Amino acid sequence: MKISQSPVDIVRYELNMASEAIAATAAKLDTDSVQRAFDLIINCRGKVVVAGLGKTGIIARKIAATLASTGTTSIFLHAAEGVHGDIGMVQDNDVAIAVSYSGSTKELLSVVSYFKFIHVPVIAMTGNLNSALAESADVVLDCSVPKESEPFGLVPTISTTVTLAIGDALAVALLQHRGFVEQDLALYHPDGTIGKKLLLRVCDLMHSGDSLPIVESAQNMTEVIMVMTGKKLGCTAVVDLSGYLVGMITDGDLRRQLQQKQNKLLDYTAEDCMTPHPKHTNPEVLAVAALTFMESHKITMLPVVDSENKPVGMLHMHDLIQAGII
Numbered sequence: 001m002k003i004s005q006s007p008v009d010i011v012r013y014e015l016n017m018a019s020e021a022i023a024a025t026a027a028k029l030d031t032d033s034v035q036r037a038f039d040l041i042i043n044c045r046g047k048v049v050v051a052g053l054g055k056t057g058i059i060a061r062k063i064a065a066t067l068a069s070t071g072t073t074s075i076f077l078h079a080a081e082g083v084h085g086d087i088g089m090v091q092d093n094d095v096a097i098a099v100s101y102s103g104s105t106k107e108l109l110s111v112v113s114y115f116k117f118i119h120v121p122v123i124a125m126t127g128n129l130n131s132a133l134a135e136s137a138d139v140v141l142d143c144s145v146p147k148e149s150e151p152f153g154l155v156p157t158i159s160t161t162v163t164l165a166i167g168d169a170l171a172v173a174l175l176q177h178r179g180f181v182e183q184d185l186a187l188y189h190p191d192g193t194i195g196k197k198l199l200l201r202v203c204d205l206m207h208s209g210d211s212l213p214i215v216e217s218a219q220n221m222t223e224v225i226m227v228m229t230g231k232k233l234g235c236t237a238v239v240d241l242s243g244y245l246v247g248m249i250t251d252g253d254l255r256r257q258l259q260q261k262q263n264k265l266l267d268y269t270a271e272d273c274m275t276p277h278p279k280h281t282n283p284e285v286l287a288v289a290a291l292t293f294m295e296s297h298k299i300t301m302l303p304v305v306d307s308e309n310k311p312v313g314m315l316h317m318h319d320l321i322q323a324g325i326i
Contacts, residue, residue, distance in 0.1 A: 247277070
């Protein structure tokens, strides 16, 4: 069979089909069913068990993961594993979501029978409203589509997209009604980019203590260069006799000063060569906010000061990169 359409045209057509199918699903949405499903989940005293098999099982796993990461305690149950013992993880205070487009998957129907036996409410996500699954469920969410997108109409494509879209939309409704905020999301993603951006503070990443390069304004440039070399950050904070931050010297400052003062650089003091009144931050600022500040001012190193304007740390752009903030 010769293909007349280009790959790009085919991909564009398929995406449009998926978009139209989701829009059609939104238009025909049964408000009573959605509300009942929402009420069952938000009032659940246990966990939400999302069960499925095959390709729709993969969608079920994604729905469970999305619910779990947005404030709804949820797990995925593989229907085939369920009938061989894993069903023991289900308790009578749980709520079940059973996902099957045909609504006739034997293994899934078996675990649904167990759900009903222990009085666990079942929300069916199916494309067949007359199926055994739909008939046994307490609530049915209609995931039906006119046809799949591939030429044979056999491989789940549009139907799985619609099912996933319904699951994601339900998760969003739940998180909004729970008052779920960014900080809550960060707690569920502590080691991901989201969590790092919302949880990590400057004090978690800055160089402090013995690693902090710091010199007094009256020190000569020989001593300054020794400190900068030893601390290996390519910079140093400059303080006055009381320990307050008054300036900053970077490798770039050294090069500029060397051009200006030539062979006499070592005759000068830190005060003579520093950039006065440098940009700075405090330890409790979010790391992502410090990053934005550094980018806006086109700087790669940022002194960190306490409430008295005394240096307590040094933040380097490289630290933010290593932490995954960027």
